[in-house]
Amino acid sequence: MKRTRLFGFLFVILLGLAAGLSYGWILNPAEVRNTSLDSLRSDYQADYVLMVAEIFAVDQDLPAAAQLLKHVSPVGPSRAVQESLITGQQLNYSIQEMLTLAGLEIAINSEVPLLAQETP
């Protein structure tokens, strides 16, 4: 009888635990707030990376650009730009925007700022 009570006690604890987790995770999850840039949807991330690429195209400050990109991709700035290029293709970014992104990717991969040269 004592054993039955113990099992019953453990069972209802697990039952309560399951109910509590269901409540907190499914029925009433924590409000979506205090999220980070790396949790943004891919289209927003791509737009963020595009803005960084546009800023880089003007100031050529690669460390600053890399720092901004780390916020959206802890794996590395290059990965952030690569994923943005794919998203940009899917969302029909203009050629100019894709070139801006590509310019940043090349600069990151070569780790030197692009030389300013006039296109013939």
Add this chain to the structure above:
Amino acid sequence: MNEKRGAWYLLTGLILGLFVGIVLSRWVIPVQYSNTEPYSLRDSDRKIYRAVIAQAYMVEADTNRALARLALLRDANPSEVLIAQAQNLLGSQDNEQQARALALLAAAVNQPSLQITPLAPVPTFLTPTPEHLSTNTPTVETPTRTPAATNTPRPTNTPQATLGAPFVLEEQSIVCEPLPAMPLLQITILNAAGEPVPGMKIEISQPNGGVETFYTGLYPEISRGYADYEMQPGMVYAIRVGDAGQLISNLSIPACDNGSGGSLPGSLKLVFRQP
């Protein structure tokens, strides 16, 4: 004796499990969100996002696009938030450009018709060939396409007008009535249409060196184009509105009659306007 306890232990266990479950799910291991929207960002990341939008605005000069991006953050009062962020950055010399971008974006929020001259990008050796892009695109997991992205306005390559003519001093007066609690340099900046201009940079300097920068728009309850600066006794100031505005020098605390032959410090009111 034990048999008389009945089934209360079951209820105790259930409540205990429920309590632990809720604590775990709410605080210890809460739901990890992905695919979030900018409005849910924490404060520090919102500031980064805002600063990037502002700097991109300086490059693109596309006001509509910048405002659309800014709207994603759902700030209650975007202009004030931008100005406050710009003011916080002014302590650091390195962030001067960023502060200016934020102030300019704040001005665009209040004046959507504002047009600025985009910063010229440094030309690169890339040539616009789609093949180049495809060869540089690695194969990685395809991200989810979401409908909201199609709402993101695309930039246009239309030429932009310049910011406008420099501001000139239209009115300078001494404020004695009511006698101010502290001597202030009260500056109001108006555009050509006579509307207050928020986010306008004002530089104040002293003959013995030292330049401080502040922006209009921090006191919308007075005017969106208003800013003030507390003057110190014995100091002479010069101010300039914008980067190419008229330099107004020899500004100091004016004397106001206290009614018994003496004097008390008053304030100076300056109104600048775009011709």
